[in-house]
Amino acid sequence: MRKNRINTWLYRHKGARAALLLALPVLWLAIAYLGSLAVMLISSLWSVDSFTGNTVHSLSFGNFHTLITQRVYSTIAIRSIGVAVAVTLIDGLLAIPIALFISKVLKPRFRSVVIALVLVPLWASYLVKTYAWRSMFADGGVIAWVLKPFGIHGPGFGLAATTITLAYLWLPYMILPIYAGMDRLPNTLLEASSDLGASAGRTFRSIILPIIYPAIIAGSIFTFSLSLGDYIVVKIVGGTTQLVANVIADNVGTAGNLPFAAAMAILPITAILGYLFIVRRSGALENF
Amino acid sequence: MWMRTKKIVIAALAAFGLAIAGATAGVAASLPNVAMLKSLGKGEGKLNIIVWAGYAENGSNDKTVDWVNPFTKATGCVVNAKTAGTSDEMVSLMKTGGYDGVSASGDATLRLIYGGQVAPVNTALVPNYKTISPFLKNQQWNSVNGQMYGIPHGWGANVLAYNAAKVKKPTSWSAVFAANSPYKGQITAYDSPIYIADAAMYLMATQPALKITNPYSLDKTQLAAAVALLKVQKKNIGEYWSDYTKSVQSFESSNTLLGSSWQVIANTINGDKKVTVATTVPKEGATGWSDTWMISSKAQHPNCMYQWMNWITSPKVNAQVAEYFGEAPSQTLACAQTADKNFCTTYHATDAAYAKKIWYWTTPTTSCLDGRGNICTDYAAWTQAWTSIKG
Numbered sequence: 001m002r003k004n005r006i007n008t009w010l011y012r013h014k015g016a017r018a019a020l021l022l023a024l025p026v027l028w029l030a031i032a033y034l035g036s037l038a039v040m041l042i043s044s045l046w047s048v049d050s051f052t053g054n055t056v057h058s059l060s061f062g063n064f065h066t067l068i069t070q071r072v073y074s075t076i077a078i079r080s081i082g083v084a085v086a087v088t089l090i091d092g093l094l095a096i097p098i099a100l101f102i103s104k105v106l107k108p109r110f111r112s113v114v115i116a117l118v119l120v121p122l123w124a125s126y127l128v129k130t131y132a133w134r135s136m137f138a139d140g141g142v143i144a145w146v147l148k149p150f151g152i153h154g155p156g157f158g159l160a161a162t163t164i165t166l167a168y169l170w171l172p173y174m175i176l177p178i179y180a181g182m183d184r185l186p187n188t189l190l191e192a193s194s195d196l197g198a199s200a201g202r203t204f205r206s207i208i209l210p211i212i213y214p215a216i217i218a219g220s221i222f223t224f225s226l227s228l229g230d231y232i233v234v235k236i237v238g239g240t241t242q243l244v245a246n247v248i249a250d251n252v253g254t255a256g257n258l259p260f261a262a263a264m265a266i267l268p269i270t271a272i273l274g275y276l277f278i279v280r281r282s283g284a285l286e287n288f
Numbered sequence: 289m290w291m292r293t294k295k296i297v298i299a300a301l302a303a304f305g306l307a308i309a310g311a312t313a314g315v316a317a318s319l320p321n322v323a324m325l326k327s328l329g330k331g332e333g334k335l336n337i338i339v340w341a342g343y344a345e346n347g348s349n350d351k352t353v354d355w356v357n358p359f360t361k362a363t364g365c366v367v368n369a370k371t372a373g374t375s376d377e378m379v380s381l382m383k384t385g386g387y388d389g390v391s392a393s394g395d396a397t398l399r400l401i402y403g404g405q406v407a408p409v410n411t412a413l414v415p416n417y418k419t420i421s422p423f424l425k426n427q428q429w430n431s432v433n434g435q436m437y438g439i440p441h442g443w444g445a446n447v448l449a450y451n452a453a454k455v456k457k458p459t460s461w462s463a464v465f466a467a468n469s470p471y472k473g474q475i476t477a478y479d480s481p482i483y484i485a486d487a488a489m490y491l492m493a494t495q496p497a498l499k500i501t502n503p504y505s506l507d508k509t510q511l512a513a514a515v516a517l518l519k520v521q522k523k524n525i526g527e528y529w530s531d532y533t534k535s536v537q538s539f540e541s542s543n544t545l546l547g548s549s550w551q552v553i554a555n556t557i558n559g560d561k562k563v564t565v566a567t568t569v570p571k572e573g574a575t576g577w578s579d580t581w582m583i584s585s586k587a588q589h590p591n592c593m594y595q596w597m598n599w600i601t602s603p604k605v606n607a608q609v610a611e612y613f614g615e616a617p618s619q620t621l622a623c624a625q626t627a628d629k630n631f632c633t634t635y636h637a638t639d640a641a642y643a644k645k646i647w648y649w650t651t652p653t654t655s656c657l658d659g660r661g662n663i664c665t666d667y668a669a670w671t672q673a674w675t676s677i678k679g
Contacts, residue, residue, distance in 0.1 A: 048668070052403030054383075072676040138541050139474075156473065157527060157543070240525050242678050250675075256380035257671070 037269075044262035055258065063263035073247075077267050080244040083163055084227040084271075088220045090167040091174040095219065099178040100208070104187070118175050126169070130236045133165040137237055157239030165237050166227050173226070174219040181215025182208070217279050224275055228268045244268060319432055320404035322585045325594065328413050332589040335365045335596055338381050338390040340579065341532040342552040342613045343441070343600075344369035350559065353612050355605045362599070365592035373530035374480040375649065382406070388587040389596065391441055393577040394429035395482050395649035395667075401437050406582040408435045413594050416601040420618045423640040429650060430580040438580030439597045442606070444615030444635070445574035445646050446478070446486065447567040449549035451539065461490045461570045464547055465521055472524045476538065476547030479528035481667065481674035482649055485575050486548060487514040487521075489647055493572040503575065504650045505657040511665045511673060518677045528678070532556075539565055551614025576646040610635070616643070 010017050045059045067073045102114050121129065136142045137157055144154035155161055185208065193203045231245035238246075244267055251261035337344065344367060347354035356367050370387070372378045375396035382390055382405045392400055400406045411417045417439055424430075424440035431437060448458055455463075455471065464475050465487070477483055488503035491513055500510050526543055529535035535553050538544040540562045554565045581597045583590060599605055601618060607625035610617035616637035617623070623632035636642035650657060656664040665673075 049403075052399055054403050066672065070672065070676060072679060075679065135541075138543055140542065239527050240522060240678060242675070247675060252380075256376060256383065257668075 040262045040265060043259050044266060046259040048257045048259055063260050066260070067263055067267075073264070076242055076244050076247055079159070079241075080228060080268070081271060083159065083166065083243060084224045086163050087166045087170065087227040088223045090163070091171050091223045092216060092220065094167070094171060095174040095178050096212075096216070099175055099182050099212075102175075103179055103182040103185075104190070115176075115179070118172050122172055126232070129169060130165060130233050133161070133168065134237050137161045157237050159238070159241050161237040161239075162234045162241060162243070165233050166230060167223075169233070170223040170226050173222040177215045177219040177222075178212055181212040181218075185211050221276065221279065225272050228271060319402065320585075322404060322407045324408040324410050325413065325583075325590050326410065328594055329591045331363045331365045331592045331595055333364055333366065333592070334368070335389075335589050335592040336368045336387045337370070337593070337596065338372050338378050338387050339369045340391055340393075340613075341371050341373075343391050343579075343609060345609075345612060349556075353608070355600075355608050359596065359599050359605075363592065363595045365589070365595060367596070373532070375482065376480065379403075379405075382584060385584070385586045387584055388589045388593040389581060389583045391579050392438065392582050393579050393649045395651045397429045397438065397580055397582065398651050399667075400582060401432060404585055406437055407585045407587070408437050409439060409583060409597075410594075411436055411439070414439055414598045414601070416598050416603075416606075416619060419603075419621050420601060421620055421638060421640075421643075423643055424578065424618050427578070429578065429648065438582040439601055440618035441579040441581055441600065442610050442613070442615040442618050443576060443578035443643065443646070443648070444551065444613070445569055445576035446548050447551055447554070447574065448546065448570055449539070449554050449565050449567045450546035451542065451544075452564040452566040454542070455546050457566065457568060458546065459568075459571055461486070461572050462494075463570070464524075465490055465517060467520050467523075469524045471545050473526045474543065474545040475521075475524045476527055476529050476535065476544040476549070477521065477525055478548050479530040481670040482575075483548070484511070484514050484518065484670050484673060485647060485649070485652075487517045489575060490572055491517065502656075502658040503647050504652045505660070505664050506652065507656070507660070507663045508665060511669065515673050515677055519679075522677060522679065536560070539563060552612065555612070555614055574646055576648055578643075578646075578648045607631075610637075 010020075043055075044063055045061065047056045047058070047060060047062055048054070049056055098118075102111055102118075106114060134157075137154065138144075139154075139156065141154070144156075147154050155164075189207055189211075190203060193207050198206065229245050231243070231249040234241055234243045234246050244264060248261045248264045251257045251264065344356050345353045346356035346367070346369075356369070360366055370381065372381060375393050378390050378392060378396050379399050381387060382400055383403070390396075390400070390406075392406075397406075420440050424443070426434060426436065430440065448461065448463065450458060450463075463469070463471075464477065469475065478486075484506075485503040488500055488506055488510065491498055491510075492500045492503065495513065498510050498513055500506065506514060527534075527538055529538065529544075529547075529549075532550070532553055535544070535549065536556050539553070539557050540560060542563065549567070551567055554567045557563060557565045581600065583593045583597070587593055600609065603619055603621035603625045606617040606619035607622035607627075609615075610622060611626055611628065611631055614635075616632070616635040617626075620638060623637060626632065628634075632638060652665060652667050652670055654662050654664055654666045656662070
């Protein structure tokens with residue numbers, strides 16, 4: 001009898017059903033996620049006693065003043081956004097042909113195998129993959145050895161090595177959304193296009209690209225935000241390069257200046273929010 | 289959807305703003321009052337310490353190098369040692385309150401003392417303290433007003449390490465500071481703002497017009513000169529190092545041929561027998577460290593920590609650590625226990641005059657350490673200068 005009463009009550013009160021269902025996720029979102037962001041925002045207004053390293057809980061814009069007046073921070077910021085954009089472009093250029101091949105050219109029975117192969121690197125440890133790239137970029141490593149007969153010097157450790165390694169790490173995250181987008185593209189459209197006399201290039205430009213555009217944007221969100229937030233790859237293959245994420249990590253871990261790190265963290269947050277806002281209009285966030 | 293999110297954000301911000309506004313401020317310009325342990329009790333069975341690489345060996349790096357397991361057998365305290373790469377890391381880790389003690393260098397000790405992170409040490413509870421070198425006791429970096437805040441561990445210099453096969457023995461730090469270097473891209477430097485003192489020490493010899501008397505005591509002009517020198521050096525640097533295993537790997541793969549390093553790194557590399565690395569103290573001198581074991585003010589296992597401090601400064605163990613790491617032991621009786629009978633002579637372990645010549649890591653403060661007044665740059669300024677040097 002009691003169970004029926006609860007059922008009836010819930011049936012009549014739609015709002016309560018929704019509230020109960022969403023309670024846990026909203027709590028997680030509001031408190032754990034947004035709450036911690038809010039705490040970080042507030043701590044960016046604090047400062048640290050320069051001698052003892054203890055936090056001084058008085059509000060001031062000193063951290064932001066330093067970020068704006070010292071040129072090195074804007075250099076680091078521009079460099080980091082540049083790396084994120086470069087990684088996104090490289091991954092996009094690599095992922096589109098691969099996704100096209102898997103979804104349209106491969107026979108159906110091989111498709112799942114190849115998708116599994118694309119996913120397999122994600123099972124390997126992030127550090128193992130990055131250290132593998134470190135030994136490849138090292139003096140006397142594989143890349144230097146391959147380029148030697150052509151008389152070209154390998155890039156060694158640095159910005160190029162960081163970009164290439166990041167592009168490698170995030171490629172599966174770009175291939176999968178684009179593959180999903182292409183999979184939804186009916187083959188009849190492609191046949192119709194060629195019936196009307198379009199060349200392969202024209203079909204790609206006018207039919208395929210506009211339809212998978214939201215999928216490309218969705219994949220780019222992954223690569224952009226993951227690259228902007230990465231602080232380990234640059235420490236391993238980056239040589240002396242500094243990116244915004246590892247400067248934040250250095251200020252938190254080693255310098256113990258949490259408020260300054262929080263102030264610096266506002267930059268990638270703003271960059272990604274800006275990117276998401278621009279991208280929203282493309283419909284990628286709904287269709288995907 | 290967007291408006292809803294905005295409202296949630298504002299609400300959260302307000303809520304947390306109110307919560308945090310009630311928090312206490314944490315400035316300690318004066319010495320915090322921290323209680324000192326009066327008597328030793330039974331070991332608690334566990335010990336969490338923050339250590340420099342090579343200070344708490346348990347046989348995992350080299351089967352014959354182990355003084356942690358014998359400690360556990362003797363006292364019952366199971367040791368959990370966290371290795372840190374820089375003094376900044378150590379200060380940050382101590383602030384979390386989850387550790388019983390730390391092997392702090394002189395550029396961390398005063399920060400920890402004035403930050404209230406460490407307690408004064410009752411030297412009567414550490415029997416081996418009596419025979420520690422007298423020139424390490426009651427120093428500027430490990431004591432305040434005559435009260436010791438730690439037990440001296442050992443001291444040494446930041447040496448210039450170089451690949452013996454590919455680099456001719458350098459006699460001056462110009463090997464890493466000169467603008468035109470045959471080793472461009474294969475030089476390394478310590479990745480910490482405290483390295484600025486190394487540049488300042490070099491300038492003491494090469495630009496005497498700057499009138500630098502203490503490399504940790506730099507006014508704005510002197511700091512700017514050191515920063516300029518380090519920016520020139522950056523063009524020749526392949527990698528900065530703070531993680532000693534990465535430094536070892538870097539030397540072994542010949543990505544790094546020379547640079548500022550520690551004797552323990554050279555010893556580890558030579559032990560792996562892939563490359564041979566030699567070390568030297570160039571003519572301009574060296575910065576270095578004088579390490580002190582300090583006990584946390586929030587130590588959960590203080591008895592085990594005191595037992596550890598007594599163990600690590602006992603003659604046999606202090607000799608073992610010093611020989612493995614490549615530093616001068618603080619324990620005078622350790623010299624009779626070293627495997628190499630000339631060890632203490634080589635490292636000038638009991639030579640007070642030599643010990644005075646090393647520029648030990650010290651926290652730079654606005655109040656000049658050489659007594660010029662409040663015109664010097666502090667560690668915060670050094671940290672920001674370091675970020676701008678790395679570019």
